[in-house]
Amino acid sequence: MQVFRNKLSQYVRLADDAWLPIKELDQRTETFEAGEDLIVAGQDANEIFILQTGWALRYRLLEDGRRQIVNFMLPGDVFDLQSLADLQADHTVTAITDCDVTVIPARPFVRMLRDSTRIAAAFWWAAVQEESILREQIVRIGRRSARERIGHMLLELHRRYAGATGEETDELVMPVTRADIADALGLTPVHVSRTMSAMRRSGLIAEERGSIKLLDRARLARLSHFDTDYLHLKKLNLLTHGLSSNHTAPATALDAD
Amino acid sequence: MQVFRNKLSQYVRLADDAWLPIKELDQRTETFEAGEDLIVAGQDANEIFILQTGWALRYRLLEDGRRQIVNFMLPGDVFDLQSLADLQADHTVTAITDCDVTVIPARPFVRMLRDSTRIAAAFWWAAVQEESILREQIVRIGRRSARERIGHMLLELHRRYAGATGEETDELVMPVTRADIADALGLTPVHVSRTMSAMRRSGLIAEERGSIKLLDRARLARLSHFDTDYLHLKKLNLLTHGLSSNHTAPATALDAD
């Protein structure tokens, strides 16, 4: 649960004992190997997942074999909250690397949410952020050039990764192929390769064996119009500056009265 | 509230008295004129909206003036559930036509959700469906040709419109310009115009004064790979065939035990 708390602590402060209810849940930890499916399109889903280590991705396959990656899942990410509605998944989630995942059955989870306002709020933040990521993905694919798309996505992944792990380097260990990037950004592998080569030549990034170094984040951000605050990180400042030091979440509509 | 119930009744059955709690809320109805903003990017949001009549759209503006429409809102649609987390909006919602909107303050709304499991489940369905729409939008923009995008979106809007109003015609009264379609689909107005002209010539659609007629839905669906079930309508059949006649929602994880 630590990664998830790391991620949340960017937004809300949570006392240690606020987490007790979730620890009492009937959860288990599963390990998936790289390439394994966590969720399969068309199957019923009634568990929620919290990614502890590793990377995963969510995609849809078109009839003719085209693939669109909807988003990437990093440590600390929660999915599929939608399974609480007891629906069939309309997409597949696959492990990119080996993954440790906490699996919680939907029913007890929901019961706990009802009992613990604090935790419900925390998960609501996570869900809101996920939707925000989807919207950003739409803007990225719909209205940006290849170079902007790639730069923008690298910055987003870097930020999310740093947020979850607590690290702060320019290095991004990213276990994805050109084909993955292409399928995420609506491009072809060939064009991704060309574009990233150009970015390398102009000193924006450097690569070695699955690791990308963001050499000039400021320039990259300017160039791809990346808004550092888009993941609601503004809230972070609000919180750290605006609250007394007791370890409670700020008042939101989700708090009990 | 009627449209929203129409929409939901595609998925779940709800007894009349299940709606009482929502009627007791401190809600109000507002009217927005075409072109007015319901939600403005950067402003705090702590109300949720239910669109009763009219069309609205949600968009993001890039620094250089490019616009990306994230999705369209039709009668019966609920937004922004994310305001429950008390965040600043990262996008703008504008009325395309005159709109009647039910506005509910977030706090009492959340209190009601906690007390009424049935209604909470209903809104959860709505939220899940909205996310599903966003994902479909990503696939559409990322991996489809101009003709597929347009055909696919027309079919989606038609289906959603029919679902909300209960009508079932081939006519879709769609108050959007070529520029709107272009900004939704990551194209230019010029290219949208060309593509739709071609679709008209090949007998797929017909247009007159803001109304589009889908002349051959089957062919259009085949051509744009539209999956009729993507809005979780499969569930509808499950429900109508699999339930006894008492007017209750099916059991989901969201139901109380």
Next chain:
DNA sequence: CGCCCCGTTGAGGAGAGTCAATGGCTGTGG
């Protein structure tokens, strides 16, 4: 009546796609 917005159409251009060949790595098996 005249303006403005919108849709349409044409001509030319550019960004991204397709097809195909090459070369580096990694893992495996003889």
Next chain:
DNA sequence: CCACAGCCATTGACTCTCCTCAACGGGGCG
């Protein structure tokens, strides 16, 4: 320990979808 297979990134040449610029025309409205 080396040879070979398979996957992946890269690069070149060519193509095509979609974009840009621009002109024209129709309909609504003051």
